[in-house]
Structures are given as C-alpha cells and as structure tokens.
Amino acid sequence: xxxxxxxxxxxxxxxxxxxxxxxxxxxxxxxxxxxxxxxxxxxxxxxxxxxxxxxxxxxxxxxxxxxxxxxxxxxxxxxxxxxxxxxxxxxxxxxxxxxxxxxxxxxxxxxxxxxxxxxxxxxxxxxxxxxxxxxxxxxxxxxxxxxxxxxxxxxxxxxxxxxxxxxxxxxxxxxxxxxxxxxxxxxxxxxxxxxxxxxxxxxxxxxxxxxxxxxxxxxxxxxxxxxxxxxxxxxxxxxxxxxxxxxxxx
Numbered sequence: 001x002x003x004x005x006x007x008x009x010x011x012x013x014x015x016x017x018x019x020x021x022x023x024x025x026x027x028x029x030x031x032x033x034x035x036x037x038x039x040x041x042x043x044x045x046x047x048x049x050x051x052x053x054x055x056x057x058x059x060x061x062x063x064x065x066x067x068x069x070x071x072x073x074x075x076x077x078x079x080x081x082x083x084x085x086x087x088x089x090x091x092x093x094x095x096x097x098x099x100x101x102x103x104x105x106x107x108x109x110x111x112x113x114x115x116x117x118x119x120x121x122x123x124x125x126x127x128x129x130x131x132x133x134x135x136x137x138x139x140x141x142x143x144x145x146x147x148x149x150x151x152x153x154x155x156x157x158x159x160x161x162x163x164x165x166x167x168x169x170x171x172x173x174x175x176x177x178x179x180x181x182x183x184x185x186x187x188x189x190x191x192x193x194x195x196x197x198x199x200x201x202x203x204x205x206x207x208x209x210x211x212x213x214x215x216x217x218x219x220x221x222x223x224x225x226x227x228x229x230x231x232x233x234x235x236x237x238x239x240x241x242x243x244x245x246x247x248x249x250x
Contacts, residue, residue, distance in 0.1 A: 060093035084114040108139035141173035153184035168200040179210030186217035201233040212243030
C-alpha cells in the first residue's frame with residue numbers, strides 16, 4: 001500500500017512539473033499587451049527583457065500596440081527590435097496596419113527593417129504599395145527588395161512594367177528588385193537595357209547593377225553597358241564597369 005501511494009505521489013509531481021513547464025513555454029492568452037508595451041520603457045533591464053519576451057511570445061497580436069509605441073522616438077528602436085524577433089509572422093500584421101492612417105507610416109518603417117526573403121510571398125503586395133502609396137513608397141520599396149529573391153520570378157512582368165512608371169523612385173526600386181531576383185528574372189534583360197538610358201542616374205545605376213547580378217544571362221546588354229562607361233555620372237560608370245566584370249566582358 002505504501003509503495004502504491006509513493007508511486008501515485010511521484011506520478012502526480014511529474015504531471016504537475018510537466019504542466020508548469022508547459023505553462024512557461026506557452027504565451028499567456030490573457031497577456032495585457034498595452035501594459036507590456038509600457039513595461040518596455042522601464043529603467044530596469046530585467047523588466048524590459050521580461051516584457052520583450054512576453055510580447056514576442058504573444059506574436060502578431062502585439063504588433064499594433066508596438067507600432068503605436070514607436071511614436072515615442074526614444075523607444076522606437078527597441079519596439080522595432082521586438083517586432084523583428086517575431087520573424088516572418090509579424091509581416092502580415094504590419095501590412096494590415098497599412099490601412100490605418102495613423103499607424104501606416106511607422107508600420108511601413110518597421111516592415112522595411114524586419115522583413116526578409118522568408119516573406120517572398122508578400123512581394124506583389126509590396127510592389128503595389130510602392131507604386132500606389134507615395135507616403136510610404138520608400139519603405140515599401142526597401143521591403144520589396146529585402147523580400148525578393150529567385151523565388152519571386154513570377155513578379156518579373158509587373159516589375160518590368162514598373163520600369164516605365166512616372167516616378168523615378170518606383171523605376172529605381174523595380175530595377176533593384178529585378179537584380180535581387182537575379183538570373184530567374186532574365187526575361188527583364190531587354191527592359192533593363194533600355195533603362196540604362198533613363199533620365200535619372202539612380203535608375204541607370206540600379207539597372208546596371210541588376211544586369212550584373214544576372215550574369216551571363218545579361219550578355220545581350222553588354223554593348224549598352226559599354227556605352228554606359230561614358231555616362232556623365234560616376235556611379236553609373238562604376239556600376240556598368242562592375243556589371244561588365246560580372247558578365248566576363250573586357
């Protein structure tokens with residue numbers, strides 16, 4: 001009888017310990033997110049660390065309050081770091097805030113800092129933002145470049161279209177994004193070759209760089225790149241020279 005009681009007691013302790021550890025590992029569903037965001041401003045490092053951990057565990061549900069907290073410049077960097085620690089799961093929540101007039105600018109700024117290639121599925125949304133929303137164009141363009149990669153090749157036709165956009169910022173980001181996609185966007189070589197004659201130097205620089213990143217697939221652009229060596233802008237000349245080197249052209 002005594003051994004049975006000891007066995008039952010030991011089993012109960014193990015179950016309680018397991019439940020306790022599980023509770024520590026899971027985010028608290030009833031977390032007071034505004035209070036945790038406020039706690040990030042504490043002078044005590046231990047309190048800030050505890051708040052950051054809880055907010056990261058809370059995930060996307062904490063993003064709106066963190067973005068709102070970015071209004072205070074002195075805490076902005078810390079808020080962005082916490083969002084960044086959430087990884088790709090924070091990206092949809094940040095994009096959703098683009099519909100909030102009060103929060104879309106800080107949300108876009110945060111997105112440009114934390115997004116990466118794992119969010120390549122959002123490139124079409126980011127390209128639309130780049131072309132349509134001037135208020136957050138720079139952030140959307142930066143985010144687009146950071147998210148794009150070889151798997152974004154399906155976006156190539158829309159990026160080629162964006163090379164003819166009236167806004168030079170859009171054209172430059174479109175060219176740079178094609179460079180991020182690389183050889184997978186080789187269908188854009190003719191359009192990028194034409195863009196070497198764009199009236200804006202930044203577009204010519206981005207186009208030359210993109211062609212270089214496509215390697216031998218950009219061989220048809222070699223003659224235009226050689227002409228770009230005579231460009232009046234030294235950055236264009238430098239980019240064209242580097243691109244020719246990537247194409248193994250003398």
